[in-house]
Amino acid sequence: MAELFDSYASDFAQLTSSITAKLDKEVPSQAGEARKATLRRADMEADEADEILSQMEIEVNGFPQSVKSKYAVQLRGYKAELEKLRRSVRTQVQNAGAGGSRFDAALEADGDVESGRSSYDPQAQRQRLLQGTSTLEDGSRRLQESHRIALETEDLGADILRDLRSQREQIENSRDTLRQADSNIDRSSRTLSKMIRRAKQQKLVTIGIITVLVLLILLILYGKFS
Structure with a gap:
């Protein structure tokens, strides 16, 4: 049991390290x-880590009392x-949303300024419109690509969660099977012990009967020849 708990702990550590790296290194840049896509991936990894903690909690509940408290404390630390x-x-997501709003507002303000200036220069206005159209098309392509990546990431995360749930069910079924096997072995051991005790008792009774018969035969023979 402890080995499986340690394996879950290792997986949990890898996920938390990945989340920390995204928050400290990727997101700021x-x-x-x-x-937003990076934050979504971090949130999905947090869900995976939570699923692993659920598995670890199941393991801790099955530990003997002598070691259960130790691993329970460790599990609480992981949850914290x-x-x-x-x-x-969540804080980064909120900041990203607020930052996006400020950025959009700034673009609208710049657009108003440029529109005001363009009234004096039609050629410059046309050039800016062409550049704006190109920028919008490029932004649309990037949004579509980001959306595609987000969908693929969500599908991958859903597959991983399904695999984890399936593994959890297999582990629980295996544990139930082992418990049933242990119970059957205990019953078989008790039955064998009873059979051995009875065999020993029957052997002693048989030896006693044979001894009595031998003594009787000796007494009869002694009575005949004396």
């Missing part, structure tokens, strides 16, 4: 849809660590 990361992700 990104903006717009790229930043994950909750802290979740708060950081």
Whole structure:
């Protein structure tokens, strides 16, 4: 049991390290849809980590009392660590949303200024419109690509969660089977012990009967020849 718990702990550590790296290194250097996509991946990894904690909690509940408290304390520490990361992700998501709004407002303000200036220069206005159209098309392509990546990431995360749930069910079924096998072995052991005791008792009774018969035969023979 402890080995499986340690294996879950290793997987949990890898996920939290990945989330921390995204929050500390990737997100600060990104903006717009790229930043939001990174935050979505971090949130999905947090869900995976939470699923692993559920598996670990199941393991802890099956531990003997002598070691259960030790692993329960460790599990509480993992939960606190994950909750802290979740708060950081939520904060970054809120900041990303607010930043996006400010960025859109700035674009609209710049557009108003440029429109005001363009009234004095039709050629410059046409050039800016062409550039704006190109920028919009490029932004649309990037949004579509980001959306595609987000969908693929969500599908991958859903597959991973399904695999984890399936593994959890297999582990629970295996544990139930082992418990049933242990119960059957205990009953078989008790039955064998009873059979051995009875065999020994029957052997002693048989030896006693044979001894009595031998003594009787000796007495009869002694009576005949004396």
